[in-house]
Amino acid sequence: xxxxxxxxxxxxxxxxxxxxxxxxxxxxxxxxxxxxxxxxxxxxxxxxxxxxxxxxxxxxxxxxxxxxxxxxxxxxxxxxxxxxxxxx
Numbered sequence: 001x002x003x004x005x006x007x008x009x010x011x012x013x014x015x016x017x018x019x020x021x022x023x024x025x026x027x028x029x030x031x032x033x034x035x036x037x038x039x040x041x042x043x044x045x046x047x048x049x050x051x052x053x054x055x056x057x058x059x060x061x062x063x064x065x066x067x068x069x070x071x072x073x074x075x076x077x078x079x080x081x082x083x084x085x086x087x088x
Contacts, residue, residue, distance in 0.1 A: 010024040024043070
């Protein structure tokens with residue numbers, strides 16, 4: 001799992017049919033101190049997260065497909081939780 005911050009929404013007028021009905025968000029991975037770490041990527045929202053939320057992202061295709069669709073759908077990352085508090 002990856003700790004990340006939601007940077008914004010992705011809007012598309014044309015989508016792969018398996019993506020219809022799913023909200024796609026841009027997420028920025030974070031280190032344990034809340035600082036940006038690496039490149040941002042796209043993730044499907046499974047928990048109704050919003051811009052600025054700190055979230056947990058499962059970035060493994062098989063898990064994403066099991067949560068969102070079938071084994072043939074092109075899902076790679078899915079937001080699985082909104083983080084309320086982080087204790088280190």
